[in-house]
Amino acid sequence: MPWSRICNHCALNRPSDPPDNHLRSKVISYFQIEPTLACALACPGCSRSKQIRQRPGPHTLELNQLQNLLNGLLSEGYVVHNIEYCGQGEPLDHPNFKKIVEATRKAYPVGKQRLITNGNNDYRAKLDGTFIDEIMVSIDGATQQSYEKYRIGGALNTALNFTRNAKEANRKQFVVWKYILFTHNDTEDEIKLAEEIALGLGVDRLQFVRTHSEGKSVTWENKTLPLRWSNSVDTSTPLIERNSLP
Missing domain, CATH: 3.20.20.70 (Aldolase class I)
Structure with a gap:
């Protein structure tokens, strides 16, 4: 290491997995x-x-x-x-x-x-003309008020514009909106709003992520997310086996 x-x-480290x-x-x-x-x-x-x-x-x-x-x-x-x-x-x-x-x-x-x-950059200034197969933009919230509680110093509209421009620049680019679920952004209304915004942006996937970090969402801990859009997915970050680490 x-x-x-x-x-x-690191989340990629799997102490219990056999050597590869x-x-x-x-x-x-x-x-x-x-x-x-x-x-x-x-x-x-x-x-x-x-x-x-x-x-x-x-x-x-x-x-x-x-x-x-x-x-x-x-x-x-x-x-x-x-x-x-x-x-x-x-x-x-x-x-x-x-x-x-x-x-x-x-x-x-x-x-x-x-x-x-x-996504807190101007897409055209940073990437225009440069093809990237998949672009994942981390936007944890559908309103500025909830978004900035974790993405401190970030601007929601800037990130959303970046996401829209990434898809419009080249339709072959697979664009993902990654939305980490916390207690401050996990209401059913905000999840619904995120899906509506994602549809308007034209992203290929809206990926909700259940985290194990501090402030994690508990509302949906043992429940199915109320997803309505066909391109929405429910995923989890890997649970790090800290007890097995030296």
Whole structure:
């Protein structure tokens, strides 16, 4: 683990799963890239500030480092199926994010690309003309009042406009609105409103997420969500087996 205090608590870490030797066959299912630790929001559940203190710099990915890594993978014959831009920072706050996409697309032209973003950027300024297979926008609330309780410093209208523009820019881009359910945004009326807004935006999926984090929704803990739109889905974040960690 490169960052033991952080990686051991990552949602992708499954301590009870058997070892996976797919790297021996030189196949990478998901190649995750964290472009930067910069972000204008201050979400309570984010470990960004902690990582900035604990991890040595730089905290923004340098293009030559990425290119060296890609060259190494290619020279060793690695296959990459999916490339995902995510992390504790906001990927689009990297000053050269489009160049990152260009470099990875050139190295792995058939690899599917996925961006996870808070959407608090101008789509055209950051991505116009750059195709990404799937864009997931994290918007936890259908009103500014509920949205800003977790996405502190964020603007709901900016995120919604980003989502709309992402779909309008290229209909082949699969656009997902990810909505984490908390006690402050889980009323039946707000869920219904979110579905109505999502339909108007033209997104491909409205993904409600049941979280295990502080402030999680308890209203629907043992109930089925009252979903009405065919493109709405009910999912959960993985429960980290903290007791099994050293």
